[in-house]
Amino acid sequence: MSATLRLALAQLNPHEGEIHANLARIRAARAEAARLGADLLVTPEFSIAGYPPEDLVLKPAFAEACAAAIAELAADTADGGPGLVVGGPWVEGGKRYNAAFLLDAGSILARRAKHELPNYGVFDDKRVFTPGPAPGPVSFRGHRLGLMICEDWWFPDVPETLAESGAELLLSINGSPFEAGKQGHRVALAAHRVAETGLPFVFCAQVGGQDELVFDGGSFVLNADRSLALQMPWFAEALALTEWRRDGEDRLSCIPSALPPEPAEHELVYRSMMTGLADYVDKNRFPGVLLGLSGGIDSALSAAVAVDALGAARVRAVMLPSPYTSLESLEDAAACARLLGIRYEIIPIGGAMAAFGEALAPVFDGHAADTTEENIQSRARGLILMALSNKFGDMVLTTGNKSEMSVGYATLYGDMCGGYSVLKDVYKTAVFALAHWRNQNLPAAARGPSGRVMPERVLTKPPSAELKPNQTDQDTLPPYEVLDGILEGLVEGEKSVDALVAAGFERATILRVWRMLDRAEYKRRQAPPGVKITARAFGRDRRYPITNGFTGLIA
Numbered sequence: 001m002s003a004t005l006r007l008a009l010a011q012l013n014p015h016e017g018e019i020h021a022n023l024a025r026i027r028a029a030r031a032e033a034a035r036l037g038a039d040l041l042v043t044p045e046f047s048i049a050g051y052p053p054e055d056l057v058l059k060p061a062f063a064e065a066c067a068a069a070i071a072e073l074a075a076d077t078a079d080g081g082p083g084l085v086v087g088g089p090w091v092e093g094g095k096r097y098n099a100a101f102l103l104d105a106g107s108i109l110a111r112r113a114k115h116e117l118p119n120y121g122v123f124d125d126k127r128v129f130t131p132g133p134a135p136g137p138v139s140f141r142g143h144r145l146g147l148m149i150c151e152d153w154w155f156p157d158v159p160e161t162l163a164e165s166g167a168e169l170l171l172s173i174n175g176s177p178f179e180a181g182k183q184g185h186r187v188a189l190a191a192h193r194v195a196e197t198g199l200p201f202v203f204c205a206q207v208g209g210q211d212e213l214v215f216d217g218g219s220f221v222l223n224a225d226r227s228l229a230l231q232m233p234w235f236a237e238a239l240a241l242t243e244w245r246r247d248g249e250d251r252l253s254c255i256p257s258a259l260p261p262e263p264a265e266h267e268l269v270y271r272s273m274m275t276g277l278a279d280y281v282d283k284n285r286f287p288g289v290l291l292g293l294s295g296g297i298d299s300a301l302s303a304a305v306a307v308d309a310l311g312a313a314r315v316r317a318v319m320l321p322s323p324y325t326s327l328e329s330l331e332d333a334a335a336c337a338r339l340l341g342i343r344y345e346i347i348p349i350g351g352a353m354a355a356f357g358e359a360l361a362p363v364f365d366g367h368a369a370d371t372t373e374e375n376i377q378s379r380a381r382g383l384i385l386m387a388l389s390n391k392f393g394d395m396v397l398t399t400g401n402k403s404e405m406s407v408g409y410a411t412l413y414g415d416m417c418g419g420y421s422v423l424k425d426v427y428k429t430a431v432f433a434l435a436h437w438r439n440q441n442l443p444a445a446a447r448g449p450s451g452r453v454m455p456e457r458v459l460t461k462p463p464s465a466e467l468k469p470n471q472t473d474q475d476t477l478p479p480y481e482v483l484d485g486i487l488e489g490l491v492e493g494e495k496s497v498d499a500l501v502a503a504g505f506e507r508a509t510i511l512r513v514w515r516m517l518d519r520a521e522y523k524r525r526q527a528p529p530g531v532k533i534t535a536r537a538f539g540r541d542r543r544y545p546i547t548n549g550f551t552g553l554i555a
Contacts, residue, residue: 007202016049051206083103097114135162171202235272281310336458
């Protein structure tokens, strides 16, 4: 057996379906790995195409293009440089597999198919892939590598099988989406696998945004004593070289490198929003974004994320005042735009409100004003923003948060108009916390200013939609600290009413929130995609029927 192994890990940000661009990205990483003297370069799960591929893998032309690209990479390795681990589809015998390919000496030395297929939350791998058999190790230049694909190591069976069949090192390629608090869980779980098998562990992860998913990178290495030998950056493409040597008992061990400080949780969440937005805009080739800047905290935070993700030159803000818009909101919106350095315009909607009022007067005659007229204001704003988007090409960024989306405190074809949302999975209380944090900190890789990004009054004034005189959110909703606590129990926890009562919430308030949550499902189905932050984001994570008469738990 070889005494040393120089293993390079590449955190890559693939563009889903852009196979030639991904091929070039892998080749560039291999060239850098060769310059560093690596023996083997490891790339993430499905690196040739981007993960998750969803129904793209059902297209024969897609699988054929991936296979051709992997064959090109295999031919590249005839140059005597580093071998490659690359992820992609493997089609054989009428079955499709999510596979890891080991490439060296001009050929495909081995293939390993993903054994544990995730079929929960955002994942539906069983719909498009066939599970592979429990894998054995692969041989590479005198080393026996336990090659796994993401979910394979979340359960003990595959690592134990690899250890029992002679693997010297557990090596996992991953497409593991960000969730708040997940990185610590990954490392802790990996430590369990190391303890169970006695083998060191390598986690090589994808980075970047793919629709509502964000991949945070954070690749790492644990030695057999469960010590952290390598920690790669979060939310950034990177390449790291690790050096492995054999000890007196012929076991591989990674020489430790200096470890970076782990970012605070607020920074990880904030950077996930930056990454999700930047990649959604750039990969879909939008020139920039525009948003309604109301003077409230949701639009202020959304604007800050947009500037940090894209730069001020690609963000356009529009204040759309009605007769109910306060002077404070006008001042605060202008101050936000000034602090962020973005283009700012004011387009009053009073004329549009009057026109709609005149058009509807004959059929509304004799009916008192209600939420209908309030919604007209929101829809007038949505129409104007969409008109600007159509005319100039910028994508409309919606600014609603998870608390509002949960209980239907949002207007279809109004404030829900747009192409993407960075706050869709962020509760209102978390919006306040993130806004406070951003006003005091500059995230890594941010393109925005280092100082304040919103005036203090935005952080302290009562939230209001300002659709009628002296309106506040708490006129119709419980206090946000109560509302969010109940919603987290219902949405993330699937808790019963009795469990929430035992947690200290009032039964009547719980039932009221439950009903609002249930009735708003039809709105959420029509909402734009947004960054997944929690373990249970609306959309693919949480799938409830719109037509739903079940009320047994709240009777």
